[in-house]
Amino acid sequence: MSVLKITDVSKIFAGPTVAVDNFSLEVANGELVCLLGPSGSGKSTLLRMVGGFERPTSGQMTIDGDDITQLPPERRPTGMVFQSHALWTHMNVFKNLAFGLKLRGLPQDQIRHKVEDVLELVGLAGYGARGVNQLSGGQQQRVALARSLVLEPKILLLDEPFASLDQHLRERLREEVRDIQQRLKITTLFVTHGQDEALAMADRIVVMRDGRTEQIDRPDVVYRDPQTPFVAGFIGTMNLIDGEVTKGRFTRAGLALDIPIPDGPATLAIRPEALDLEASGTGVAQVHRVTDYGTHGLVDLDLGDGTRLKAMVAHPDLFSAGQKVNLKPQAMAAYRDNARVYRS
Amino acid sequence: MTDAAPAAPRPLIDSNDSRRPHGLLLVAIPVFLVAWLVIWPIINAIGRTLWRPDATGALGFNLNSYVFFFSDQYSINNLTITLWTTLVCAIVLLAICLPISLYLRFSHGKLPAYVQAMAIFPMFVPSIILAYAFIRVLGPNGMVDILLNSVGLPKIRTPYLTPWGPVIGLVWDNIPLTVLILLSGLGNVANQAIEAARDVGANRFQVFWHIILPRISNSVLVAISFAVLGIFSSFTLPYLLGPASPEMMGPFMNRTFREVNDPLNAITQAVITFCFCIAFGLFYVRSVARNQGK
Structure with a gap:
């Protein structure tokens, strides 16, 4: 249990x-928690503190009850996968992969x-003799993941591991990483600023x-039930309309x-x-633009004062630019003083 | 009326054959100067020491001046002290400059900036000033002696006019370039590569030995090669700070030429010095090429 x-x-x-202000979180055994937020939200600093690369100014961190707050990285039971892969090109x-095991004094065989x-696990069986510069970006990221996994860390830390990869590869790798994480049941803390990644991979999302x-919640809850206007605006597409409530x-x-x-x-x-x-x-x-995505349509609308809204429609051909429409929200929430005050 | 065709944009580098002589002309002067002032004297020196008239006055292949150099104990001693000084300087330079460079690379704030300024400072001090500063500080009745005397302690055994005099001067003189080259190499070692090593359990020494050192091996080679080439053929500092006997090749050549008035042996010494330097250079080129091949 970790x-x-x-x-x-x-x-x-x-x-x-x-950078990080009075943050508390408990990650359960085998859970994958995503730290999600815009640049400068402190998510990477928090991950680096768990990894031992930054010392907290205050607070405590434990793994299985053992205080790791002041331990250097080399003495922590964590494994980190870096955004830039950070592979050693002279090896x-x-x-x-063997470097960490050698440092632990394991026998050669x-x-x-x-x-x-572990190479088999990440789908790189037979690649051991290759130079890391001979690998593609996706393969390099797999090697970086394997380098952490081979040491069987209690906590796996992923620092925007797919940020340098193209969209297609990113989607494939995130599925593979999620599969491996679930197969190994390894407790994982994952930093990303991509909401798609967080929604697709996480057991819980921490929006920072x-x-x-x-907010800390399951992905579906964070999406459907955002607790603050920031979360509402940051996760998915949301129409946020500032207005006045009277009677x-x-x-x-x-x-x-x-x-x-x-x-x-x-704020609606x-x-x-x-x-x-x-x-x-x-x-x-008034309809400003209609975009047909095949499976659905997206209608851009302008209120009388120019406030731009978006509506997803099943039949985009029913609407055209310049057309006047009335709005019928099926679900909505209202926020005041950074807290939700109404939900339908 | 016909429309004029729009003029094609002119490329920054024109590959047209007719323009090529301009480029050649631009490099012609420096190439000519190098050929005249460097290459020709080398060829001339080698030729003059290998093709000499014999007792009968007939010009022929003659190794006598080299045989003399390598059979003369004094010359051998001078070559030995030069090699010793070069080797010791290289080791001391690495021992001093590598920690300074590591400190500068991985530290932040004002103090590293001051340390860097101090490390680079010798670059702006001419060797002759450095030599006299050395004499005034470490020489007989220098500042150190005066300070020791003022507190009732005995005088130091001054390194001035011993083989250690040039070592201290040359090391001090070569610190800036060595630090700059090593620092440039260390700049290519990504922080995340180091953090990844610590993450898998490497302590600071293991990070240095297994991750940093292999990544800066080229820079170490470059720094040491530059230092070795400069030190082996140095003149001012060994001349002012070194012993009269044995002496380094620089002062030895000068004395043979000016005081002994023996141009042939002076040229022979120069050719031998050049051969050692070219050997260092070839070793450096081969090592860098091999590292890049990896």
């Missing part, structure tokens, strides 16, 4: 810049056996912003919807797929 527990961890760089694939096994946690009615540029919350400013959030359109000569919005 459980990673992060308690009230902060990291303040000289400046002072608060071939076998030597890259055991090293060979382990390296061959300015070093703080915005239980939200209004903005002709758009009026019943939202039973106290009077005051509010509607997913494009939850926004139905109804053609009407007196509609509150």
Whole structure:
């Protein structure tokens, strides 16, 4: 069993810049947790602190109850896969993988056996004698993953491992990595700024912003039930409309919807797929552009004040630019003071 | 009326044959100067020491000056002290410059900037100034002696006019270039490669030995080659700081030519010095080529 527990961890760089602010998280045995956030949200700093490459300013980190907060990287039971692969180009694939095992003093035949096994696991059997520069980007990333896995770490740390790969390869590799992670049941912390990756791979997603946690939940919950307007806007496509609520009615540029919350400013959030359109000569919005993706259509709309909205429609041929439409949200949420105050 | 065809954009580098002589002309002067001032004197020196008149005045192949050099104990001693000085300087330079470069590469803040400035400073001090500064500090009745005397301690055995004098001077003189070359090599070692090594369990020494050193081996070769070539044929510092006997090849050649008035043996010494330098150079080229082949 390997459980990673992060308690009230902060990291303040000289400046002072608060990279991570009082962060807490518990990653269960065999769980894959994604740290998701924009650049500068502190997710990589947090991962580097777990790996031992940065020391926290305050807080504690434990693995299976053992305090690792002050341990150097070489003494932590973690394995990290870096964004740039960080393979040692003066060594071939076998030597890259065997290096850590040699440092642990394992006998040669055991090293060979382990390296061959892990190469098989990542689909690179027979590649041991190759130079790392002779490999493609995807193969190099597999070697980097194998180098971490061969040491059987308690916690696997992935720092945007697919960022340097093309879209097709990225999708294939993330499935492979997820398969391997589930097969080995290895506790994994995965940093990414790609929401697709997070939604596709994670058991839970931690959405980070300015070093703080915005929301921790299962991917489907984060998508369907965002707790803050930032999460709502960051995950997937979301129509965020700032307006005013008066006597239980939200209004903005002709758009009026019943939202039973106290009077005051509010931000309305509607997913494009939850926004139905109804053609009407007196509609509150005007179609700006219709894009047909084959399986569905995306309609760009403008409210009277120019606020741009998006609606996903099954039959894009029913709409055309300049057409007036009324908006019929099937589901929506309202936010005030960075918290959700209404959901339908 | 016919439309004029739009003029094709002119390439930055024109591959037209008619323009090629311009490029050749540009390099012609430096090539001519190198041929005249470097290549020709080498060929001339080798020719003058190998094809000499015998007792009868007939010109022929003659190795006597080389036989004399390698059978003369004094010449052998001078060559030995030159090789010894070069070797010791190379080792001391690496021992000093590698830690400085590692510190500069992996440290941040103001202090490394000051250390770098101090390491580069000798580059701006002429050798002759350095030599006299050395004498005033470490020489007999120099600053160190005065300080020791003021606290009642005995004088030091000064390295001035011993083989260690040129070693200290040459090492000091070569620190900037060596640090700069090593630092440039270390700049190519990615932080993540080092972090990955630590991640798999390597301690600081293992990271240095297994990851950093193999990655900077070319830079070490370049730095040492440059230093060795300069030190082996150096003149000012060995002349001012070194012993009268044995002496390094630079002062030896000068003395043979000027004071002994023996141009033939001076040229022979120069050819032998050149041969050693070219051997170092070839070793360097071969090593770099082999490393790049890997």
